[in-house]
Amino acid sequence: MIIGIDLGGMSAKAALLAQGQLKGKSRVATSASASAEQTALSLAELALQVAEKANKSMDDVQAIGIGAPGVVNSAGGEVVSWTNFGWKNVPLAALVRKYTGKNVFVLNDANAAALGEARYGAGKRFSDSILLTLGTGIGSGVILNGKLFEGFRSAGTEMGHVVIRQDGERCTCGRRGCFERYASASALIRMTRDKMVSDPASAMWRYAASPDDADGRTVFLALKEGDAAAREVLEGYIAALGEGIANIVNAFRPQAVILGGGISAEGETLLVPLRKYVYPRLYVSAEYAPLEICCAALGNDAGLYGAAEYAFSRL
Ligand SMILES: [Zn+2]
Incomplete structure (x- = not known):
């Protein structure tokens, strides 16, 4: 089971993907005035909330994927730049991993949507x-x-x-x-x-x-x-x-x-x-x-x- 997170300028949404179904869908507000560290912490808490809502423990979660806005270096799990939040070279994967102990991967949000549609939606x-x-x-x-x-x-x-x-x-x-x-x-x-x-x-x-x-x-x-x-x-x-x-x-x-x-x-x-x-x-x-x-x-x-x-x- 894997948790998917969609990070946006107003809120972050998350859900657990298991057998092709999204479970425990949750959301948390995000703000440009929060530090990257604080945002990473609230994403970690969001992941925990999703697992609980889906009646699972974090031990059942193999990894976390995050779709983030802006320029993302997916190989390094870094948000290279996100203008709205003033982020530059934020090691988002490492930060969320620190708070969850899980493997965390980050990609551009538009790419995440394309992959989602390709596997589970109109592009199947x-x-x-x-x-x-x-x-x-x-x-x-x-x-x-x-x-x-x-x-x-x-x-x-x-x-x-x-x-x-x-x-x-x-x-x-x-x-x-x-x-x-x-x-x-x-x-x-x-x-x-x-x-x-x-x-x-x-x-x-x-x-x-x-x-x-x-x-x-x-x-x-x-x-x-x-x-x-x-x-x-x-x-x-x-x-x-x-x-x-x-x-x-x-x-x-x-x-x-x-x-x-x-x-x-x-x-x-x-x-x-x-x-x-x-x-x-x-x-x-x-x-x-x-x-x-x-x-x-x-x-x-x-x-x-x-x-x-x-x-x-x-x-
Ligand atoms: Zn242009």
Whole structure:
């Protein structure tokens, strides 16, 4: 049995993975004002809480896997940098091991989610899959031959920062025109707001009192009414998302691209036009190398599954 932990800026979640099931799911608040040492201690306490809740003792736990934000050196169990918490070279695995006496492994949280979806969720049937999580940015993880591919010093597969428009919008990474500037959930919301401003007759105004109130669902709600402005927003968004996906597929040629994040709840409304956009743009045809484009299945649990699975693979 392995405990998976999903460390975030507001809270850390954890659960015990046994026979493919998550048990004893628990959560603890996290804070940027706490030291790395204090955070590690609360993760250790969280692990204990999970074991108790699942009616197990820590003796039954073989290892702990932690999905952490930022740049992670998974081989060394270090968080190299996590800007929100001001972490630099935090030996997270060693700290949590000190308080639990367990083998502890750390990987990037987006990679953990990709591994979770690949083994237990939407990617189960495939040996090669890529998860793109559409949120504030775009989180990504690549599974090749059933294994997580992280690049040198686990510094690779940052798909959100592949440029799709040279000299485009400025990105938090310092470059311009990154994929996530056009295809994240934040980008869709920005496009929705811009369109509402330029089109006061749009049905989108019925679902958001002002452009500031628009969220990731606004465009989809108005689309159900056949709103032309909403259709235009979605077409622009699909084109950006599709360009990025075609690039990624041309590079790795997975069997599946899995979309996570709140927008993926729209399902086929999003997928049908996306497939139509992507398939004709692939260098090698989808007839020759079939490609599934689908939505994630595990929601917020993907990272828990993946963190535990990763620890298991490293034992
Ligand atoms: Zn960028």
